[in-house]
Amino acid sequence: MVRGGQGLARVAVVVRAGAAPLWWCGVFAAGIGLLLPGLTGRRIGVMAGAVLFIVTAVVVAYTRRKRYVALARSAARAGKHDVLQDRAVTVRNWRRGHRWWLLLAFAGALGSSFAVPAAGGMLIAGAGAGLWLKAGWLGRRERAGQELIWVRVDWLGRGAGAPAGKPVKACRATGVAAGDAAPGGARRH
Template sequence: MRAGAYVLARVAVTVRAAARWLWWLGIVAAGAGVFVPSLLGRRIGVLAGAVLFILASVLAFAVHRKRYAKLADAATRAPKSVFLQDRRVTARTWARSRRWWLLAAFVVAIASSAAAPATLGLLLAGLGFGLWAKALWLGRVERSLDQLLWVRPGHDPAAYETTGPVAGDAGPGGSRRRAAAAAR
């Protein structure tokens, strides 16, 4: 690496990676939890889980939105010496650094089905859905700024850096860049 060079990861890709893992672990835990005999019964567990899904979705979407917007407004232009991390590498790094927390949340969600089936699984899925909505919102912010937001991975995200709208392999919002858009 050159002197003064460092790596940047997309903000929206990290949010989307968290959303994907929480969504799928929650859906699997909720699906498995429905078939476990429980104290409260399937109907109460699923209804409580649906309420928690909605609350968790709204909460995950709303938390830190003002901070994200403030950091986006104060973002500085990334120097040419930075290395832009690939979308897959960012998602894999996020998952590896949190694998034990994800495993623990999954096990607790399945184990809680003995009391109320699918409740904590739907809570996890709701968190994932809210984070996915936040990634879409970040995509709208990036489109309005006509810049992509980046952060140094492994550091406190106290400052964002920006690049042009075609840098990297992920489009606004952290989704996979379409082949037609990348060819332009």
């Protein structure tokens, strides 16, 4: 970076990056799991999976909200030499950093279908839905505050870190027109 500038990634984009892969891994694992009768039977597996889906979505959506709020409140304005990372680069880095975890989660959900059909897949899909809900909440906060929240790329740790994890000391803020992603991390239309 030139003259003290830093690479910055959007917080909402990092949160949203895991939503689609988790959702689709969960949906496929649950669909394949329905083909197996399992030890408990399909009916119990689907009911248990529905409960796991709802609980996981709520837990993921509400986890670390106070930390996100505190980081957003203390966010300093980004400097003119800071480099704003594209949405596609942020998503690609997150997915590369988590590909083995996604594969292990998919395999674990398939394996659990021999005992409780579809429940493991619905759990993973619930995590994806929770991340979408959290990204939507961040987007509403960004619109209300009229600023986008960014985190230093090196604090994310090879694209695999959490935007509100322990290594993150502070955030930066820009106007809502900065970057190529809309508030909440979705593609800008």
